[in-house]
Amino acid sequence: MRRFALVPLVGIIGVVAMLVVPVSPNLLDFLLIINLSIALTVLLVAMVTAETLEFSVFPSLLLVTTIFRLALNVTSTRLILTSGYAGHVIETFGNFVILGNPVVGIIVFLILIIVQFIVITRGAERVAEVAARFTLDAMPGKQISIDADMNAGLITDVEARQRRKKIEQEADFYGAMDGASKFVKGDAIASMIIVAVNIVGGFIIGMAQQGLDFNTSLTTYTTLSVGDGLVSQIPALLLSTATGLIVTRSASGSNLGVDILNQLFSYPKMLYIVATIILVLGIFTPIQIFVTGPVAILLFLGGRRIASLKKKEEENSMKSAEAEKLKTTKSPESMYHLMQVEPIEFEFGYGIVPLADASQGGDLLERVALIRRQLALDLGIVIPMIRFRDNIQLSANEYIIAIKGNEVARYELMPGHYLAMNPGFADPAIVGIPTKEPAFSLPAEWISESMRDLALVKGYTVVDAPSLIATHLTEVLRRHAFELLGRQETKALIDVVKERQPVLVEELIPSSLTVGEVQKVLAGLLMERVSIRDLTTVLETLSDFAPITKDTDTLIEYVRQRLSRQITAQIRSGTDPITAITFSQGTERRIQDHMTATDHGIQLALDPRIAQQLIKGVADHVSRLASLGKSSVLLVSPTLRTHIRRILARNMPDLSVLSYAELDPEAPIESGGVVNI
Template identity: 55%
Template sequence: MKARDLSVLIGVIIIIVMLVVPLPGGLLSILLLLNISLALLVILVAMNTNDALDFSVFPTLLLLLTLFRLALNVSTTRSILSEGSAGGVVETFGSFVIGDNPLVGFVVFIILVIINFLVITKGSERVSEVAARFSLDAMPGKQMSIDADLNAGLISEKEAKERREKVENEADFHGSMDGASKFVKGDAIAGIIIVLINILFGIIIGMVQMGMPFNDAINTFTRLTVGDGLVSQIPALLISTATGIVVTRSSGNENLGSDVTNQLLQYPKLLYIAAATIFFLGFTPINFVLTTVIALLLVASGYYLQNQTKVTEIPDTEDEVQTESSQMKSPENVINLLSMDQIEFEFGYALIPLADANQGGDLLDRIVMIRRQLALELGIVIPVVRIRDNIQLGPNNYRLLIKGNEVAAGEILLDHYLAMAPGMDEDDDIEGIDTKEPAFGLPAKWISEEMKDEAELSGYTVVDPPSVVSTHITEVIKNHAHTLLGRQETKQLIDHLKENYPILVEEVTPEPLAIGDVQKVLGKLLRENISIRNLPVIFETLADFSKLTNDTELLGEYVRQALSAQITKQFAKGDMSIHVATVSGKVEKLIAENVKQTEHGNYLALDPETQQTIITSIHEQVEKLSLQEETAIVLCSPAIRMYLKQLLDRFLPQVVVLSYNELEPNVQVQSVGVVNVE
């Protein structure tokens, strides 16, 4: 244990001993001077902190110092009442203040106690209570502001964490100060009671037990009591003042001394007005010479500060202009303009309430949840979505950009609800504005709030505008997740996997596969909405097959087969059944025979007429699945799966293509039709 830590523990033990063990007068004098020194140190530290949290130990320190001061009161009271003496420090303070008149000294002491109790302690207690209440009430708003800055990309995750910790620490600090201020109040009350006990019982003990005359008893015990009270009240006054400084101190860039002088003297011309007022007071019975001297000092101070302000402002302005000019001319300033946000969400001015927390908007919180949801579903960390208004858009329009390109747009009516009819036939009984649901393109209507209950009773699915926007954003990002996964993002995923599977990562990258190769495999999976969260299985497969081939397309097929359990769970129903359209042997043979192998990879080379025939047949089968409200799935052999998917991507990208090896053996496959060519 460090010596400083040990000294604190020993100090607490000494305080406890002082409460029960009589102390000699010399030791009491040392401890009383130590008490004054500690109180002076505390108020100096409180004045020189820039932020209240810089002195976060103050509530606990306040308790310890209060206990120390009360222990000294107990020790001095014991010495005064038992011996009629309490050491040289107490007697010196009492003799210096009282002099030859005990009554005057006692009045001075009472005034000091009243100032401490009614003015400083009472005010500090009230400010502590209000500061604690306001700090707790402001916590949710501060937390939302931090989340908003994080979503807007203004701060990093680390900075957001630090700011959240600071908000929590501020709330804890002000709550602690609210309780600690009660110690100061109790200490002031205890000081008054102890003084009355010392005087009353001191006179009784002096006259009865010590045989003193009444006048001698009053002089002796009043002097000792006032001396003891002053030695205790001066540190108490300093501590109470420090408490008031800490709880009334708002955050600043400088300490209290700098803030007071800078802000109090920031208007030098006002010193001239004060000087004129003091000067004219000299024409009253007040001393003219004295008022003139003070007025001249104020004029001189104002003149000095005014000239100093001019000297300091001009160079700063010139330096600022030069700095801005040099920054505009620097190549780094132009390079910064090349930065592009990965994902941007822009909206018209009428949709500002969506993102404004002060107006009840929760879009920022929803985007945070979207990022978390996609991290769990897809296994990648979606970049921060930058949100901004765009006056070039229509008032109710919005758009989503990925890497600077618009990928989705929509229109929202904030004072309406989006109602989607059940089934395929739209019910016209509900009045509203015809539209399409932006995420899936389903027919829908914008209805007023008055029609909401009626629409729900009619079986409509009713969604509020923020949910419509967040669903659209989620689906668009899902469909473009593969474009958001670059080499840098892939490197981050690999580094995260390496923490728990270092041998597995070393076997795959950088040899035989580079980061770019791994990125292509992962991107291929994301393109078909296959989660890459199970990275250990993906890398196990790459480790096994990358020694046989470096073709990332083929490696992607091997990975898909290794993820058969995940793919089965994704597309099969709860009863482990799946409805599909199967590919005939004739079509499979036709595709396999037209695969061309080159040094840059394999590709499908079918003539346009055959391609159109296959696509038409698949489209017919997809229509059958849609009528049964089933996902459009085509099942084929592993050998042609990726070539068939490449063909459909250009015409029917929403169709899922699976191979037999990607389904678990316990899945019941139900074919609704066969893809064939005539």
């Protein structure tokens, strides 16, 4: 469509040229048909438009078509007064439509003017005025409602902007329609004046300049003037009707034709009554029966057809309702609830049922309650209720953990066995079935109950099935805690802080940040297993720096620096020093050279070969330290921390990446190696 973008511009220039440049009768015929075609197109589009904003260009289009029609009137007047001939179209309307009778033409023209000016135009003008006023009055309330929904996390900021834009477009549209309706009113008045000028002026010119007699001059110029008036007023009437349809259109989601059929013909009994009245008029009045009879028959048949269709729809609806009710009755669970996505699901085979059934001595549910309590203390969020569900598609002793309907972990127990793990100093001379511990993928072995005491004596860590499941579930929830913190959960946490410190929350939300933006910061902290239990400090930090930047990564870094003591305590084991892997100065400088500023903030565009060297260098040091029984962290400069974390997250998700600004100055640090690439 962009290739034709200049067509309206060229058309408007042509309309202006028509006001001063003479036009031939043949070209005028073509332009008059174009005018009629445009009016018909606008009317049909107005009928099929479901919402007014789908035809938001209508006010401007109405102005252009009005100017075009007035330019045609000027051109036709010039031809009528100068040559007494204005083309075949005007002549046809003057002779064929009104049968060459000027009096009939004048009467028809006046009727069209009355219908357009008094009925349609005045009504559309009033409706447009009221709609514009009500739309403007409702704008503040609608915008407040949008802000409330966004602050509550019900909609995103993108959706809020779209809704605000739609409200502004509606206000602009109805305001423009209030003025555009005046165009139609003025056009009707101008048409009456133009026809009168053509008749009087043509009559004088015919008598004084062309030597025509009184009757010939009056008949000729009256016929042409009325024909000109009709050929311009019919498109004007169509556009007036389109104006009325647009401003009276309600947002029903369907076009006018569908609404009329659904609403006007939805009561077949009314059609029977109307058919009876029409038939009675033909029988008991001079109106002949062969005129009213066919109409009554059509109304009766239409009502019968509609009644039949409604009956079938009701029967189908009842059958569907009965089938759904029967299906729901047979099902032990509501189909509606089956469709809902649970935040956390624990599905298991029938062999694990005794572990979850309290009547059979299982304590898994009690353990889960303790897990939720412990995670609330450790992470600072309330873990949603966990949905336990047996799954016949799983093997007897298999279970899966799903987050928001997606499987994130799976493991299979060995019935009657314990899981034994060597902490590194135990005697390895124990025979079992090799396996992997599910939470941390550590090497382990399944041992029978008879070997349990021996394994404990040799120094192995031995866990039973419920403890294994609880540990696995705890680790999965820690790893995916950021996915479980939505806007609604964030709002609940903020409300708790607001009860104690209302000034802090009111200063931050919504003036500086929205609930959604706060949620992104909290989720970013949880993604790296930083507890948000000290939510007051987090919100105070956001309140300090949100006026400076809205970038989520930058805000997360500021919060982490404020939580340096907490982060240091999380990674430090007792009084032992922190074993830190660092980058050489050349390595950091080389990485910083690949950082570029974009519209989305600072980005690290690292060459894949360098990234692989970086990952390998860090992984080698981590493996070496792990073999010595030491846990390590990666210590980098603050500007690199976020980017390095993203590079290493896939290969080493459990490695803590810290910046120098996040470490407690009082914490002892020992070097665990230097990465040099």
